[in-house]
Amino acid sequence: MNALALAIPQPENVQRRPKKTYATGVIRAFRNGNLPAHISRSIPGSTRSDWRRRDLSNIVGFVEPEFTDGFSNPLLHWHNRMAQRSEAALKIMIRFYQQVVLSVRGSKRIWREQKHRIVGLIERIAPIIGLDTACELLNLTQQRFYRWKNERPCNNDVFGRCGRAHPGRLTPAEQAVVKEYVTDEATKNWPLSNRFSKMMRDGAAFMNLQTFYRYARAFGPIFEQFKKPKHGVGVRASRPFEILHIDVTILRLRNGSRVFIQFIVDNFSRAILGWKAESFYYSGFTAENLRSVCEKFGLLRLPGNSKVLLV
Template sequence: MQNQVRRTYHTDVKIAAAIGCLPLNLRKAIPKSTLHGFRSRDHSSCVGAEYSQVLAHSALLREIASCKAALAVASAVIRVVHLVRSLSVTFDSVSRIKSPELRSKVVALVRRLSGTLSRDRILSILGLSRSRFFSWARRNADCRSSPLSLCRRSYPNQLTSKEVRTIKTAFSDPAFAHWPRSSIAWSLVHSGRLSANVATILHYVKRLGLDGMHGVKKKSRKRGSVAAQRPNQAWHLDVTVVTTTNNLKAYVQILIDSFSRRIIAWKASTEISGLHSVDLLRSAFSQLAEAPQKSVSLIVDGGSENNNRHVEAYLASVPVKKLIARIDVSFSNSMIEAVNKILKYRYLFRKPIPDLEHLHDTVASAVMDYNARPHYALRGLTPDAACQGKVFDEAEYRQRLQLARKQRLLTNQSEPHPCLPWDDTAAEHHEPPAMEKTS
């Protein structure tokens, strides 16, 4: 171990420190304990003190030092006033600045003037609280260890690096290319790969820039439909048109369960008729383990494929009550229309479909994937699971979140290298934060 060199100080330096006339740069270079010793010692009692030129003019030196300090303070205040004027705001509205560029200017000035005025005094002039200033300063110097740009030790509640990598892997997986963001998030929760709130997961997805990979542009509109309380209480039947690349007009007809959103039966053909609707209903009844105790409500539109003698004859032999949307009921058949859009925009329209045979294969694959993916309205349950009667365990889910939060706090607080990038991509796209000089 290398011994430190013991410094010796000129007597005038000691006296200047005692009377408060020591320059700032020299005062910072002296250890605090040594400086305290200089200030607490009475040099006037030393032998030969009457020959000291510094002590002889101590009163004058104190006055000069006081004037210099006052001048420095006045200069600092003037710079603060100039900054506020340049920002085109008043002192009362500095704390409400939204622009990141303007906030950076405020943070930079406070740091520059902190050697002349105390930081708290400057913040008081600007009307800023310490918490708001530190929040602005953190945004000005992002931390590469987290997509949120927040230090893991200072903010241990955030997801760990391992959990963030799990999110990135899942949302970059081609197997989930047709899934919406909420379905992928719920699949992470139900599979046990991640214990976090779905809203938190989606927030990280947005910060990682992965939200555009699973989005579908659509117009928002008010919807209404039957409120089913159990599987097979109500069904929806509808048809949509798909044109293949060889200009073949095909009809894809589907039947879904209102409660579970599960596609029970489907059919793709070049023609549409009531016989196809009967085939779908017959297929749906064949999948039931037992006959329904109450009549199933069948919501259809006014199309000829749903309202004809073939359909009416079959419905007379089964416990089904047909309801025409906007005629027998006030609402539309929007639930199955939404499923049709999912099939087309997330599956069918994402790849070329040359002919009817390829359309059959694509629809079959899409229906299987749709029924097996988590659904947001079902609290992450898949349509298959909900149709089988599975119920989301809210208490167990909350307990998992609490346990994961405790483990996350321990992991982030005990991180040996908290400022390392959370992955290689973060290291490539982020500059290391500048070290702040402290006095």
């Protein structure tokens, strides 16, 4: 192999292409992303690829402050810029959700009734985080986004739906009938089901009950759902014999007389500690019943720091 290699004639006057060299600052500027685009395009791709993988910690002749110009941590600066842009987009989305939730009743109808506002929101945040990310955050495909964007609302329908695209919608005359029955002052306190039955009996319009509900909620006022108030926490004992309750029940007999039955109940265990019945009520009746309970359970011999509360 060596003899064959020596026998090959060498070309005369071969001029080798000079190897390009670059200043260390150019390499550092390229790594930091500060190199202008026209200069970066003039550098061969293989050289730029080598710069991305090269370890610059051992390069001699490079002084950090001469080339960074205060850009000491480019990666941190890039993350800060992205965080600021993401924060701006999140603030817009938070304000959007607040307005929608406060103005619309029922979360299931948000995407249908607020689609024009959703399109406006995506158009605002798409330049910041991109259209793909904006649609993904709102669980919306780009195809539906462009379809909603190009839609034109119909003035003859309360929901803005076109009659050709939705032939099963109510006609303007039927919608006027629903609005009349919903906003009638004579039946303003009636349930929606009763108003629907009255409309059907009168023969004013005929439709499904769910369809009537949908249009009635669009025309009529929003009724607040009644919530039963919670009862406050009453007297609670933390141990037996701490609080005793006295309850008196009056039993009326057939002969017209009355019997007073008195119970003494422990608040903690709800156990009946004693009871007494008399044909008439007097103060000594309660004292005798209480004395018998205290003697039976030894409540008169409690420690000095213990007290019995009678309610």
